[in-house]
Amino acid sequence: MDIIFNKGGITAPEGFLASGVHCGIKKCKKDIAVVYSRVPAAAAGVFTTNKVKAAPLKVTMENLKNRKAQAIVVNSGNANACTGEDGLKDAKEMAELTAKQLKCGVEDVVVASTGVIGVKMPMDKVRDGIVKCCSTVSKEGGSDAACAIMTTDTFKKEVTVSMNIGGKKITIGAMAKGSGMIHPNMATMLCFISTDARIKEDALEKALRLATARSFNMISVDGDTSTNDMAVIFANGLAGNRLIEQETEDFDEFYRGLEIVCVELAKMMVKDGEGATKFMEVEVKNAPDDLSAVMAARSITRSNLVKTAIFGEDANWGRIICAVGYSGVDFDPNLVDIYISGKGGELMLAQNGMGIDFSEDKAKELLKEKDIKVIVDLKQGCGHATAWGCDLSYDYVKINGSYRT
């Protein structure tokens, strides 16, 4: 079935409203957003694996236990992380105030924050911002909300797809922020997804977990996992489709749409990676198993030596096989083939673990492109994975090496 890219972002699906305003956490840019579903929605979330979890994550994890939610409140400019008991109180108050304004249950509010770590939330400003946001939610407000969650992002990240499931049009909309955990004290990634699909809670959670594993968990900008990462999905059922359950064709179709949304957002984050001048897609094929393929692909995208080689347009396959070598994957180096590819075609650099006499000019030509694909064929199984990353440039050091507030 066809999946059509669409417009509208988080408010594209039936029954979703949003708003984004400036309340003064940041100097002048929008810094607080609210998303609201006209009816309570099935909800699921995935959260950072970092042992250090910001206060809003704790509140949201608690509120999502019943797998229902109706509203999201997010601020940028302050992560409300490493803020102790006060931070937890502030995060709870954000949920309470949002619930009061939108007349929904406090346990139906998702709270998220991104920004400086270890600084108390300026609650006076936040309170005003929440009231302002809740009173201005609209179908058109999705774009403002997407702007309000940005930190060092250089562009707004929205994706919308529509598909037909069981004769009904289903829309999935999403907004995200993230360009690597880059700015001093800034956290990484937030993703909010809305859909009007009718789907069972357990199926929705399964779909989100799987899609996250194949998208956000496969990108690496600097290898640092933040204290505030979160991806949340709301499904309000207003499309009126027959209920989507696990292990059905409807589920597979819905999953396909969700994965496309998450992969597109993940690629946007990498392309917006701090100081990134090149986008790198790494495909590992014929690994002993899928997990091995994932480990190898991520090890390559994370290697500073591969990243700097890509920046330097250097066909340095030795660094690539070396990164697979220390990835923890059990493989036979003497079987490995390595290729690079781009618009200009495909070029084999190494065969059976040894360099071949490839055309330096052809390599230069391919590496000059902005989007570079690396293909590693382990030739010892049918495990497969794709990871995305960016190069490591002077600007990465510049952005991260100078203190800013």
Added chain:
Amino acid sequence: MDIIFNKGGITAPEGFLASGVHCGIKKCKKDIAVVYSRVPAAAAGVFTTNKVKAAPLKVTMENLKNRKAQAIVVNSGNANACTGEDGLKDAKEMAELTAKQLKCGVEDVVVASTGVIGVKMPMDKVRDGIVKCCSTVSKEGGSDAACAIMTTDTFKKEVTVSMNIGGKKITIGAMAKGSGMIHPNMATMLCFISTDARIKEDALEKALRLATARSFNMISVDGDTSTNDMAVIFANGLAGNRLIEQETEDFDEFYRGLEIVCVELAKMMVKDGEGATKFMEVEVKNAPDDLSAVMAARSITRSNLVKTAIFGEDANWGRIICAVGYSGVDFDPNLVDIYISGKGGELMLAQNGMGIDFSEDKAKELLKEKDIKVIVDLKQGCGHATAWGCDLSYDYVKINGSYRT
């Protein structure tokens, strides 16, 4: 008992001779070295954990199985890695020729290489070099040998210590190369240690494994583990001390000396880290156990965000606690205290997982120093570890981002 720092490097202990010459693998710098013990020595080695192992490592691992050796042959400029069967033949020939020239058993020769990956060894030049080296080994040749194993190192790395064990003077000498796996296709670390101590093979191996774990395995320049890493120790017994066995005072004393040698060399490598402008020592104390402390300390020294913060002289404790958070260590973030210290004293940045109102001026003053110490107190056990690293500077990108042959 006193341990005295001494001079002489690899040839300082009784009965060791060495030589280093230029044979043409590199344009003009010395590129081949030989170390020789007048008598067969007890020997032990530790090797890279990378699944991709260079040919010389395979030969050396085989030759060290009997825990005896008498000679070392090392070349720089070509890693003889990812070179297939030919590479293995070349590494074996290096051992055979060295054995023939020095009249020792071929299985008593340690072979090592460092340099470009995936290029066939220029054996004509290597053969001449080996003959030249073997015919010129001398007590004074240690320094030439230390020069001949350098690749992108900016200074020669030698350490010598002497101590008194059971009434006899014992000397440990060493040479190493390594400044991060930095130059395109260049491999990381080689370390060769000689001692005139009489020590049982199993005790020698235990001492080397432990000392390596607490030194070379605790440094991180760019997190990449090379295909050629190797640390080898020879103990020829010419000091005439009573045989050192495990679990004796003599062993503890010998180990203390060996650990000092390895830690000194490890610090030299980090200080020579590509583009490094600052040296960082990270001490993690009161962790649940020693392994947790090691994981936390290494995660901090490896974090690009911590490294760039140190480069930027930014007291960014949020990035430090975040790196502990994703290190895999089980700890309570609400107990963590973080300090920085230097010649100018010590400053607490965070207490019980929260930022405190520290003096920005004092922090700036401490971070301006070249050697910076970070102390992380987890306050939940008695595990302890120290790791060493460097900052991430523009020059790292410059060195690694431009193609060179």
